Amino acid sequence: xxxxxxxxxxxxxxxxxxxxxxxxxxxxxxxxxxxxxxxxxxxxxxxxxxxxxxxxxxxxxxxxxxxxxxxxxxxxxxxxxxxxxxxxxxxxxxxxxxxxxxxxxxxxx
Amino acid sequence: xxxxxxxxxxxxxxxxxxxxxxxxxxxxxxxxxxxxxxxxxxxxxxxxxxxxxxxxxxxxxxxxxxxxxxxxxxxxxxxxxxxxxxxxxxxxxxxxxxxxxxxxxxxxxxxxxxx
Numbered sequence: 001x002x003x004x005x006x007x008x009x010x011x012x013x014x015x016x017x018x019x020x021x022x023x024x025x026x027x028x029x030x031x032x033x034x035x036x037x038x039x040x041x042x043x044x045x046x047x048x049x050x051x052x053x054x055x056x057x058x059x060x061x062x063x064x065x066x067x068x069x070x071x072x073x074x075x076x077x078x079x080x081x082x083x084x085x086x087x088x089x090x091x092x093x094x095x096x097x098x099x100x101x102x103x104x105x106x107x108x109x
Numbered sequence: 110x111x112x113x114x115x116x117x118x119x120x121x122x123x124x125x126x127x128x129x130x131x132x133x134x135x136x137x138x139x140x141x142x143x144x145x146x147x148x149x150x151x152x153x154x155x156x157x158x159x160x161x162x163x164x165x166x167x168x169x170x171x172x173x174x175x176x177x178x179x180x181x182x183x184x185x186x187x188x189x190x191x192x193x194x195x196x197x198x199x200x201x202x203x204x205x206x207x208x209x210x211x212x213x214x215x216x217x218x219x220x221x222x223x224x
Binding site for chain 1: 113139140142144149150151152153154157159165167168199201203205206208209210211212213214215216217218
């Protein structure tokens with residue numbers, strides 16, 4: 001089976017940098033994804049890492065270490081609109097994605 | 110623009126009723142998924158389908174069934190609703206891709222309350 005661990009809540013100041021960590025245990029692993037979900041909204045895809053290293057997309061970056069079964073999402077120049085829940089998710093076989101329990105990010109002025 | 114729609118945003122049903130939740134996607138995606146989302150538990154996979162008339166159990170299939178008669182439509186059925194099925198239900202779809210980049214597109218969700 002698959003299990004993922006991520007912090008339940010993180011608070012950060014507007015303009016700062018925040019890192020949301022994710023560790024996983026899985027019986028089959030293709031890669032790690034991140035999704036964002038605003039309150040009352042649907043999850044939306046942010047990034048995907050299949051290989052070790054850092055992937056950058058604007059203010060957001062995502063990192064993967066396959067040997068450590070660990071990844072993180074890095075948000076820079078935080079804005080109030082970044083307040084949301086962030087889910088890491090592992091891709092396994094059969095087109096399945098298993099989601100973590102989510103990290104609620106609160107950005108404060 | 111990818112669009113995944115769900116039949117209702119809010120639904121209130123009584124214990125023991127049969128409940129149908131419908132999901133339609135317009136991107137010709139092969140795969141469709143049903144999740145439920147509960148506070149502190151994240152998104153848990155109920156069922157998924159990788160082709161018409163094909164279905165696979167997810168992590169929490171008990172008390173649910175699904176139907177996929179057309180590629181664009183995936184239905185979740187609660188045969189006899191119970192109060193512990195009160196939840197937010199999210200439908201998603203994706204292309205079948207190699208390499209694990211299973212980018213999923215989600216519908217807006219149906220908040221189901223069973224009384």
